[in-house]
Every structure is written in C-alpha cells, then in structure tokens.
Amino acid sequence: MGSCDRVVEVLREAPAVTLLTHVRPDADTVGSALALALALDRSGVDVEVGVPGPMPLPDALGRLPGAKLIVPAPEIVGNRTVVALDCASAERLDDLRDVFDSGTTRVVIDHHASNVGFGDVDLIDPDADCTAEIVLQVLDGYGADVDVDVATCLYAGLVTDTGSFRWARPGSHAIAARLLDAGVDGPGWTRTLLDTHRFGWLAMVADALRSAVLVPEAFGGNGLVYACVDHTWRDAIGWDEAESVIDLVRTIGDADVAVVFKESAPGRWTVSMRSRSVTDLVPVARAHGGGGHPHAAGFGFTGSVDEVVASFTTA
Numbered sequence: 154m155g156s157c158d159r160v161v162e163v164l165r166e167a168p169a170v171t172l173l174t175h176v177r178p179d180a181d182t183v184g185s186a187l188a189l190a191l192a193l194d195r196s197g198v199d200v201e202v203g204v205p206g207p208m209p210l211p212d213a214l215g216r217l218p219g220a221k222l223i224v225p226a227p228e229i230v231g232n233r234t235v236v237a238l239d240c241a242s243a244e245r246l247d248d249l250r251d252v253f254d255s256g257t258t259r260v261v262i263d264h265h266a267s268n269v270g271f272g273d274v275d276l277i278d279p280d281a282d283c284t285a286e287i288v289l290q291v292l293d294g295y296g297a298d299v300d301v302d303v304a305t306c307l308y309a310g311l312v313t314d315t316g317s318f319r320w321a322r323p324g325s326h327a328i329a330a331r332l333l334d335a336g337v338d339g340p341g342w343t344r345t346l347l348d349t350h351r352f353g354w355l356a357m358v359a360d361a362l363r364s365a366v367l368v369p370e371a372f373g374g375n376g377l378v379y380a381c382v383d384h385t386w387r388d389a390i391g392w393d394e395a396e397s398v399i400d401l402v403r404t405i406g407d408a409d410v411a412v413v414f415k416e417s418a419p420g421r422w423t424v425s426m427r428s429r430s431v432t433d434l435v436p437v438a439r440a441h442g443g444g445g446h447p448h449a450a451g452f453g454f455t456g457s458v459d460e461v462v463a464s465f466t467t468a
C-alpha cells in the first residue's frame with residue numbers, strides 16, 4: 154500500500170484529527186491544513202487546526218475558507234491522530250511539537266527535499282510543487298468533494314509555492330485548471346496573497362534594499378547577494394510583510410544565491426535563501442539546523458549576521 158493510501162486509511166478510521174501547520178505559517182501550510190480540515194469536518198470528523206509559534210496569522214490567510222477551524226494554540230486538545238502539513242522537520246512545529254509527539258498515529262504530509270520523515274506515516278513527495286498538491290491526492294483518495302472552498306485553500310498553496318506559476322511543473326498547471334474550474338477566484342486570491350501590502354511595506358523594502366551587499370567570492374565564487382530586515386519593522390508592519398523581500402533580492406543576476414536575514418527580536422534571525430541554478434541549498438540549510446528545497450531553503454539562528462555570511466564565504 155502506498156503512503157497516500159495509508160494516509161487515507163488513517164483518516165477514514167479517525168473520529169478526531171488534529172492538523173498542524175509550521176511556524177511562521179505561509180499559504181501552503183495553512184491552505185493545506187484548511188483544505189483537509191474542511192473535508193474532514195464535513196465528513197463528521199472532529200477536527201482542529203493548530204498554528205504554532207508567537208507570530209500572528211497573516212491577515213490574508215485568516216480570510217481563507219475554513220479559517221474558523223483554526224484553534225488558538227493554548228486551546229489545542231491534541232487528538233490521537235495528528236497530521237503535520239508542509240513541515241520539513243519536527244522543529245518546524247515549534248511550541249506545538251508536543252501535540253504532534255503525543256499522537257498515537259502521527260502523519261507527515263510534505264514536499265520538502267530535506268524532510269527525512271518524522272511520523273508513523275510519512276507522505277513526502279519532493280517532486281510536488283507544494284504540499285497542497287499532495288493534499289489534493291489524499292482528498293481524492295478519501296472521496297472528498299473538492300468544491301470552491303476546498304479548492305481555494307489548495308490554490309492558495311499552489312499559487313504561492315510556485316511563485317505565481319513561474320516554476321510550476323506541467324502537472325501543477327493541470328491542477329490549477331481543475332481548481333479554477335471548481336470556481337476559485339484565481340486573480341483575486343493571487344492579488345490578496347502575493348500583491349497586497351501595507352503602505353509601510355514600501356519604507357521597509359527601501360531600508361532592506363539599501364542594506365544589500367554583493368559577495369562575489371561566496372559559495373565557491375558563484376556569488377551571494379544578501380539583505381537584512383531588522384526587528385523594528387516587525388513591530389511596525391508585521392512579521393509577514395518581510396517575507397516578500399527575498400523575491401526582490403533573488404532577482405539579482407550577479408549572484409547565484411540570494412539571502413534575506415529577518416530579525417524577529419534583537420539578535421534572533423530567520424534566514425530565507427534562494428539559488429538561481431548551481432547551488433544546492435539543502436546542505437547549507439542543514440548545516441545551520443534548517444531545511445528546505447535545493448533552490449529555496451531556510452534556517453534560524455541567534456547571533457551575528459557577519460558570522461553566518463563568513464560561513465557562506467568559506468563554503
């Protein structure tokens with residue numbers, strides 16, 4: 154029996170399910186969890202969705218269908234069947250890791266190449282553009298009705314993890330067509346999820362871009378461009394507004410690797426990395442305790458940006 158069939162079987166037998174997203178939640182992890190939650194809820198399953206960490210849910214994600222199924226982290230019951238969605242490792246569950254570990258049937262659904270599996274049932278497909286695609290397979294196996302609400306949640310993961318379909322595989326375009334046929338407002342959700350910022354975002358971006366440094370000798374001479382967003386911006390306009398800076402920095406063709414350092418509190422950083430072609434970021438992220446995909450990865454650290462940049466230069 155394949156992993157997808159096993160996940161379907163587990164879900165069919167569970168009277169109650171806890172679904173968990175990763176910390177610093179994005180549209181793929183939340184959309185995947187809510188799509189699955191909606192389908193289970195309609196089938197009479199007692200379902201709760203937990204979002205770990207201190208970061209508030211970005212406004213746009215709170216408007217997805219099914220967001221009412223999100224339960225504040227302290228109120229999560231923790232069912233015997235637990236599912237981690239889009240989490241490359243158990244660490245990504247942050248303060249809800251105990252909820253996952255306490256389950257008796259722990260399911261991992263993910264598409265990160267760095268994910269070695271940390272559940273009793275691991276459904277991990279690094280060839281999938283997003284976790285939402287894998288959830289769609291599960292929903293089809295489960296016999297769920299992929300109506301406009303479920304489709305909207307899946308589309309949210311698909312459109313964001315493919316960078317508005319820039320690097321989408323043929324199969325992902327086919328899935329997009331199916332979701333749009335189900336009634337998803339594609340242009341509307343794309344604007345909401347990817348092209349909407351608060352006014353203060355412009356000043357933050359100006360500040361971040363002014364900080365940009367090019368290090369041609371880094372990554373074996375393939376080059377690094379990096380920028381920093383300091384912690385004061387988090388309080389001013391919200392943590393999620395800094396997530397888009399990497400999409401500007403990574404357009405610089407002078408370097409193979411683009412990195413954005415985002416300070417969540419003084420000296421505490423989360424790092425987003427992108428590579429254009431030759432550099433495999435998975436080992437780089439793993440060396441710093443993180444994970445991801447060959448061309449998109451990340452990690453967190455406490456300390457000085459200069460030290461981390463120095464490690465890239467000797468890499």
Ligand SMILES: [Mn+2]
Pocket residue numbers: 181182239264282283284314
């Ligand atoms: Mn994802």
